[in-house]
Amino acid sequence: MNTVPAAIRPDRFAHRALRHWGERLIEGALFLAAFSAVAVTVAIVGVLFYESLSFFEHVPLRDFLTDTQWTIMFSDKHFGVAPLLAGTLTTTGVALLLAVPVGTVTAIYLSEFASHRVRETVKPALELLAGIPTVVFGYFALLMVTPALQWFMPDLPGFNMLGPGLVIGVMIIPYVSSVAEDAMRAVPMHMREGSYAMGATRLQTALKVVMPAATSGVVAAYILGISRAVGETMVVAVAAGQQPNFTFDPRQSGATITAFIVQVALGDLPHGSLEYQSIFAVGLVLVLLTLFFNVLGHLVRKRFREAY
Amino acid sequence: MPYDAQAVRRLVARGKQWDKVFVIAGLLCLMVGVLTLALLLAGLIHDGAGRLNWEFFSNFPSRRAERAGILSAMVGSSLVMLVTALAAIPLGIAAGVYLEEYARRNWVTEIIEINVTNLAGVPSIIYGLLALSLFVYGMGFGQSILSAGLTLALLILPVIIVSTREAIRAIPGSIREGAYALGATRWQTVRDHVVPYSTGGILTGVIIGLARAIGETAPIITIGALTFIAFLPPAPLGAEFPFLSFEWLRSPFTVMPIQMFNWLSRPQAAFQENAAAAGVVLVVMTLLMNAAAIWLRARYRKRIKW
Numbered sequence: 001m002n003t004v005p006a007a008i009r010p011d012r013f014a015h016r017a018l019r020h021w022g023e024r025l026i027e028g029a030l031f032l033a034a035f036s037a038v039a040v041t042v043a044i045v046g047v048l049f050y051e052s053l054s055f056f057e058h059v060p061l062r063d064f065l066t067d068t069q070w071t072i073m074f075s076d077k078h079f080g081v082a083p084l085l086a087g088t089l090t091t092t093g094v095a096l097l098l099a100v101p102v103g104t105v106t107a108i109y110l111s112e113f114a115s116h117r118v119r120e121t122v123k124p125a126l127e128l129l130a131g132i133p134t135v136v137f138g139y140f141a142l143l144m145v146t147p148a149l150q151w152f153m154p155d156l157p158g159f160n161m162l163g164p165g166l167v168i169g170v171m172i173i174p175y176v177s178s179v180a181e182d183a184m185r186a187v188p189m190h191m192r193e194g195s196y197a198m199g200a201t202r203l204q205t206a207l208k209v210v211m212p213a214a215t216s217g218v219v220a221a222y223i224l225g226i227s228r229a230v231g232e233t234m235v236v237a238v239a240a241g242q243q244p245n246f247t248f249d250p251r252q253s254g255a256t257i258t259a260f261i262v263q264v265a266l267g268d269l270p271h272g273s274l275e276y277q278s279i280f281a282v283g284l285v286l287v288l289l290t291l292f293f294n295v296l297g298h299l300v301r302k303r304f305r306e307a308y
Numbered sequence: 309m310p311y312d313a314q315a316v317r318r319l320v321a322r323g324k325q326w327d328k329v330f331v332i333a334g335l336l337c338l339m340v341g342v343l344t345l346a347l348l349l350a351g352l353i354h355d356g357a358g359r360l361n362w363e364f365f366s367n368f369p370s371r372r373a374e375r376a377g378i379l380s381a382m383v384g385s386s387l388v389m390l391v392t393a394l395a396a397i398p399l400g401i402a403a404g405v406y407l408e409e410y411a412r413r414n415w416v417t418e419i420i421e422i423n424v425t426n427l428a429g430v431p432s433i434i435y436g437l438l439a440l441s442l443f444v445y446g447m448g449f450g451q452s453i454l455s456a457g458l459t460l461a462l463l464i465l466p467v468i469i470v471s472t473r474e475a476i477r478a479i480p481g482s483i484r485e486g487a488y489a490l491g492a493t494r495w496q497t498v499r500d501h502v503v504p505y506s507t508g509g510i511l512t513g514v515i516i517g518l519a520r521a522i523g524e525t526a527p528i529i530t531i532g533a534l535t536f537i538a539f540l541p542p543a544p545l546g547a548e549f550p551f552l553s554f555e556w557l558r559s560p561f562t563v564m565p566i567q568m569f570n571w572l573s574r575p576q577a578a579f580q581e582n583a584a585a586a587g588v589v590l591v592v593m594t595l596l597m598n599a600a601a602i603w604l605r606a607r608y609r610k611r612i613k614w
Contacts, residue, residue, distance in 0.1 A: 127602065
């Protein structure tokens with residue numbers, strides 16, 4: 001009998017096959033972990049649609065979209081989402097009025113003017129600002145910013161949308177400035193050098209060469225800021241008064257979609273009641289709103305990307 | 309010639325003055341963020357320092373503001389974080405490893421990547437709605453520590469996935485090739501080389517994620533956490549057999565940010581003083597965690613030279 005070399009004896013193959021299956025098993029497990037991201041998205045969309053469906057069985061979609069009152073907690077119930085949307089858009093608008101100019105100037109400064117050392121010390125500080133719990137910012141808005149504003153505007157009520165809007169603005173500055181700065185730093189150096197060679201100053205170069213070249217990224221930064229501001233919850237829940245109010249005047253009190261969800265959840269309502277279902281319906285509106293802005297940001301970045 | 313050399317020089321000099329104006333504007337804008345941080349901290353400490361004593365940490369919440377404390381909130385936060393960490397860290401790292409080391413470039417991978425990016429942009433309160441329907445009622449976990457921990461785990465999953473991927477991407481291909489050349493399988497390469505070498509980056513992401521989870525209020529309120537909890541969950545370690553108990557997972561609870569929100573939404577000034585003190589504790593915790601993450605990142609970035 002001739003002997004089979006050790007390297008190709010059958011038991012060795014068996015060992016390899018086992019090892020192969022082990023590898024396959026591990027790959028499968030890792031794939032499932034990665035696929036959980038898809039599962040979570042599907043679950044979010046599924047839950048929101050499923051629970052909203054029972055809400056819209058009781059409330060006509062037309063009322064939901066056209067009525068200008070949201071009085072679900074009262075006996076005379078109106079189901080118009082408009083006041084909540086108005087509150088959301090008002091606080092977001094105030095936040096943007098602060099965050100867009102400040103964030104843009106910060107980004108230009110960090111990208112075009114600041115020394116390496118300044119950048120390396122300031123960016124972590126901004127990151128720390130982004131890490132502060134939002135309920136703490138609610139305290140800041142209610143007990144520090146609003147009283148300070150009342151000093152200038154004596155008529156301002158204790159609960160208003162201006163204070164929370166400004167605080168949300170400060171909260172989203174780090175997001176806006178860091179994404180915008182990344183976009184500006186991606187502009188190739190030779191474009192700046194060309195501009196300097198023509199005798200342009202730093203500021204002229206920044207505004208007339210770098211900014212136009214980085215438009216898509218800068219706009220995407222604003223849109224990221226919007227979608228953060230729209231989803232912000234605790235600041236408005238604490239400091240805006242939780243009264244659905246169909247107005248775009250930031251000096252009045254108001255409630256956003258998120259603040260309403262918090263208000264209902266605090267009330268500990270029975271599972272399956274109309275109020276319980278309503279928070280899923282407005283949650284769906286919120287998701288569609290942020291999805292709209294996220295997709296818009298993605299498209300802007302893709303459509304207007306300048307390739308160098 | 310409209311411009312002689314002198315005129316051009318003057319023109320440039322005038323332009324450069326605007327540079328200086330802009331530098332001042334830039335510094336002012338930077339200050340908005342930094343100043344807010346400073347004002348916030350100073351205000352919280354000023355309002356809350358009077359309450360920060362041993363009783364505040366060792367007392368339960370109370371109807372009397374000066375006797376109220378954060379013991380149940382601290383214990384609740386710790387236990388919720390434990391569940392969150394146990395669920396999110398393995399899942400997040402596994403997903404990150406798959407996407408970097410195993411995934412083929414095809415449409416399935418693309419869908420997963422789009423979903424990870426989108427999940428990072430979903431408002432946190434939406435995770436609360438998901439958990440309310442799925443964990444609290446669907447799976448019957450109730451308004452418990454388990455529900456809250458899993459909710460926050462889903463919330464920080466994208467953070468951990470993204471940082472794991474970034475850390476793994478920084479490892480040069482030659483490390484993997486070296487392992488394969490010695491006959492290691494893919495999993496052996498990942499287990500013995502790729503994951504250990506990216507520990508620093510992964511840890512940074514984990515800490516940032518947990519720091520975010522510890523301060524999250526909205527999703528926990530949405531699942532209906534109680535705010536007045538004057539007892540502790542059953543202890544996980546018992547004196548009798550089987551020594552380990554998982555009763556605490558089903559226990560009602562409160563966490564630090566909710567305790568603060570509760571005090572903040574009361575009109576009495578005495579309770580708002582408590583809110584400020586709780587805010588100081590919360591901010592110190594998150595700042596320490598974030599600072600640790602930033603320090604860790606800088607340290608690992610410097611130390612590793614391939």
